[in-house]
Amino acid sequence: MPATTANVGSGFDCIGIALNLYDDLDLELLGDPGDLRVAVTGEGEGSVPLDARHLVVSSLQHGLNAWGAERPGLALTCHNRIPHSRGLGSSAAAIVAGLALAWGIARPGEPLDLPELTRISSRLEGHPDNAGAAVWGGAILAWFADDDVRLVNLAVPDALGTRVWVPDFEVATAGARSVLPDEVARHDAVWQAIASAALPLALERRHDLLLKATGDRLHQSYRASLMPESWELMNRLRGAGVPAAISGAGPAVFAIGTADQLAVADATGHDGFVRHDLAIGPGVELSVTA
Numbered sequence: 001m002p003a004t005t006a007n008v009g010s011g012f013d014c015i016g017i018a019l020n021l022y023d024d025l026d027l028e029l030l031g032d033p034g035d036l037r038v039a040v041t042g043e044g045e046g047s048v049p050l051d052a053r054h055l056v057v058s059s060l061q062h063g064l065n066a067w068g069a070e071r072p073g074l075a076l077t078c079h080n081r082i083p084h085s086r087g088l089g090s091s092a093a094a095i096v097a098g099l100a101l102a103w104g105i106a107r108p109g110e111p112l113d114l115p116e117l118t119r120i121s122s123r124l125e126g127h128p129d130n131a132g133a134a135v136w137g138g139a140i141l142a143w144f145a146d147d148d149v150r151l152v153n154l155a156v157p158d159a160l161g162t163r164v165w166v167p168d169f170e171v172a173t174a175g176a177r178s179v180l181p182d183e184v185a186r187h188d189a190v191w192q193a194i195a196s197a198a199l200p201l202a203l204e205r206r207h208d209l210l211l212k213a214t215g216d217r218l219h220q221s222y223r224a225s226l227m228p229e230s231w232e233l234m235n236r237l238r239g240a241g242v243p244a245a246i247s248g249a250g251p252a253v254f255a256i257g258t259a260d261q262l263a264v265a266d267a268t269g270h271d272g273f274v275r276h277d278l279a280i281g282p283g284v285e286l287s288v289t290a
Contacts, residue, residue, distance in 0.1 A: 001025070001097040002281045003082040004089030004133040005164070005254045008203075009214030009245035010195035014143050016089075016133030017256070019162060020281030023080045023093050025056065027101050030073025043080035043090070055094040056101070059124060063102025066120060072105065085170035087248030092130035096121045100286045112286055115151075118142075122149045130248065137283030139203055156203050156280055163265050165253040165273035167229060176223050176249035188217040207258050210243035214256070220246045227251035229272055240264045 003021040007013070023043075030037075038050040038057060048054060052061070056076060064071050082090040099121055103112055118135045122128035128142035128149045139154040184192075195215050202209035215238075223246065224231040230251040237244035237255060242265040247254035253273070255265050 001093035004130050005247040006129040009216045011199050012218050016129035017139045018133045018137040018281050019278045026077045028075040032073045035073035037075040040078045056098040059095045059098025060102045063099040067106035069106035086252040087250045089130045092125045092134045095124050096134040096284050100284050119149050135283050162278045163255045164276045165270050167251050167273050171251045173249040179222050192217050214243040214245050
């Protein structure tokens, strides 16, 4: 399951990108339906629950309920690489993984129904930009429309690379949401509308627009007090011409750009952050062995 970054600056709650940083999950079906074993290594080891409350397990159960299947005994092993509570979609990855595993149990031999997976995972996770990117991979534009999810795959060329800077502190998504205002000034709303309208074009073809299109006036500044180090790094990168943004609800910092744009990023100091040189990656994959 891939990590994801959402928003990309101006694309608040609608633009998501899958990254080639993955959690790997192995599931063995057991004979006793009451048997549940969960093991976790890597990110979350020693802190996430190892029972039915585990997010992969609870999402798997939700999928089985949706598709009319009973839960067999399960032995789940999670090898986690996606940092938790850093704005890199660890929850979306867990939810989509659980649903994909449920599909493999409820619909053996059938290919994953990606629109169905997108619809259910978006409801559970609450953000179709994160969930949709984890399902489909690549870069997507997604939003809720009544009882459904609308999703557009963006054709981002291989010429664009990505960087992620991950700090050693966490910020809960709920806390980052709570500081956002209910109203913003009209001039900021207009500014944001222009930037977000340009963002898909900038990602697909007009890379010269990336710096402007990844700007934001709706969410990042309001969260700055929760992650001052991230805010400072993002602004330092942008001041050097790098299309950088807070990744999701933070506190990781994300940048996307051409080799020339990212060369500037690579020369920018980032004390207190671990830099990952990543690429845009594929979405969920399910492999079944007898």
